[in-house]
Amino acid sequence: MRKRQIIIDCDPGLDDAVALLTAFAASDTLDVIGITTVAGNVPGDLTARNARIIRELAGAGKDVPVCKGAPVPMLRDAVTAEDFHGSTGLGNIDFPKPRIPASRQHAVNFLVKTLRATKGFPATLVITGPMTNIALASVMAPDITRGIKEIVLMGGADSEGGNITPHAEFNVFADPHAAHAVFNIGVPVRVLNLDVTHQIRTSDQQVERVRALGSRQAIAAADLLAASNRLEVAAKARVAPLHDPSTIIALLRPDLFDGRKARVSVVTEEGDRFGKTVPEYREDGHVLWYDKADADDVFSEMLGQLGKYR
Ligand code: RIB
Ligand code: CA
Numbered sequence: 001m002r003k004r005q006i007i008i009d010c011d012p013g014l015d016d017a018v019a020l021l022t023a024f025a026a027s028d029t030l031d032v033i034g035i036t037t038v039a040g041n042v043p044g045d046l047t048a049r050n051a052r053i054i055r056e057l058a059g060a061g062k063d064v065p066v067c068k069g070a071p072v073p074m075l076r077d078a079v080t081a082e083d084f085h086g087s088t089g090l091g092n093i094d095f096p097k098p099r100i101p102a103s104r105q106h107a108v109n110f111l112v113k114t115l116r117a118t119k120g121f122p123a124t125l126v127i128t129g130p131m132t133n134i135a136l137a138s139v140m141a142p143d144i145t146r147g148i149k150e151i152v153l154m155g156g157a158d159s160e161g162g163n164i165t166p167h168a169e170f171n172v173f174a175d176p177h178a179a180h181a182v183f184n185i186g187v188p189v190r191v192l193n194l195d196v197t198h199q200i201r202t203s204d205q206q207v208e209r210v211r212a213l214g215s216r217q218a219i220a221a222a223d224l225l226a227a228s229n230r231l232e233v234a235a236k237a238r239v240a241p242l243h244d245p246s247t248i249i250a251l252l253r254p255d256l257f258d259g260r261k262a263r264v265s266v267v268t269e270e271g272d273r274f275g276k277t278v279p280e281y282r283e284d285g286h287v288l289w290y291d292k293a294d295a296d297d298v299f300s301e302m303l304g305q306l307g308k309y310r
Contacts, residue, residue, distance in 0.1 A: 003029060005031045005033050005124065006251070007035070007111065007115075007124075008020060008032060008036070009036045009125060009126065009127045009129065009134060010127075010128045010129050011039065011040025011041045011042070011128070012047055012050035013085050013129065014089075014091050015240070017053075017054045017224050018245045019244035019245045020054045021058055021217055021306065022221075022249070022306060023126070023248045024055075024059070024060055029251075032064050033123065034065050034110060035055060035066045036067045037129075038070050038133050039132075040080070040174055042080055042081075042089035044068060044069070044071040048066060049098060051066045052066050052100060052101075053090065056098055057216070057217055061100055062100050065105065066103060067107040067110040068106070068107060069133040070130075074177045075177050076174075076175065083231065084235065085228075091223070091224060093223050095220070107133045108137045115137070115144035117147070118148075122149035123147060123149060124149050124150055125148055125153075126248065127151060127152075127154070128247055130171050130172075130179075131153070131172075132175045132178045134181075135177070135179075145187050149188075150187060151185070151187060153171075153189065154191075155169055155171035155172045155191065155192075156169050156264065156289075157276075158291075159195050160195045162194070162275070162276070164275075167273045167274075168275030169194050169277070172277055173274070176268045177268055179266045183266065183277075184263075184265075186286070188287075190250060190259075190290065191288065192290055193290065196246070196257065197242065200295040201240065201295070202229065202299060204226070204239065206299055207222050207225045207229065208222070210303060216309075225240070228240040242298065246298060248302075248305075253297070253298075256297050256301065257293050258290065258292040259289050259290035260291065261288060262279035262281045262285040263282060264277055264280070264285075264287045264289065265280070
């Protein structure tokens with residue numbers, strides 16, 4: 001069977017980096033045809049550099065382009081999350097300098113060109129950061145939806161409440177106008193929101209099981225997860241949720257998740273609810289809003305995928 005073609009739009013970011021390593025490990029099922037980066041956890045120059053670092057660590061090269069995208073959100077002022085990712089965005093872990101340059105093509109142009117070319121075999125968009133690039137691409141070329149099989153994204157919150165304000169989750173808060181556009185882009189969307197990712201936290205013992213896999217990629221993943229736990233414990237006295245890797249696991253094992261159909265809007269008016277996601281649960285909704293996961297099996301699936309590195 002033909003592999004699922006995916007584009008990962010991300011803001012690496014510790015958990016984005018683990019998601020990328022997991023996606024590249026699952027190369028028997030997933031064909032990563034490109035990485036687009038956006039400003040988010042850290043500024044855009046750093047998220048692009050971090051994506052290049054992880055691409056090379058995973059053993060991929062310029063055949064998987066890294067295209068730098070929007071340096072700022074569509075309308076609001078830029079926000080970052082160094083408290084949870086360190087000043088480098090990768091937990092200040094000392095990775096080798098990336099050798100292979102980023103593509104000269106802007107992420108939005110890459111998305112438009114690539115998604116126009118995938119109409120015959122639509123690609124899956126995985127979004128693990130602010131959704132600026134996809135929103136801009138869909139405004140620039142609304143026809144790209146014909147090249148999109150589905151979107152699987154990490155963002156938003158309902159019953160769980162926010163993680164960057166009491167109401168808003170970071171990826172949506174960082175660009176709520178873009179998020180609203182993507183939630184209503186008109187293709188199927190599956191959402192790994194805080195209601196479900198907060199159920200999937202990686203203990204320090206589980207991190208050491210990743211490290212024990214022994215490959216340099218698994219050891220790096222363990223370092224990234226350990227850094228994430230250190231920063232999360234310092235800020236919130238709990239180990240870190242497996243936010244972004246859950247998007248890749250949801251591609252590989254959708255049976256491990258459950259949710260409800262919904263239509264989703266985003267509060268874009270100024271005020272304390274700015275950036276809040278508002279799912280309206282209805283059977284004809286084209287968004288699948290996840291709210292349950294088998295956390296142990298999600299971790300086991302990630303461990304199994306990372307175990308493929310040699
Ligand atoms: O709220 C969690 C999300 O914000 C994750 O994607 C994390 O990487 C940050 O971007
Ligand atoms: Ca992210």
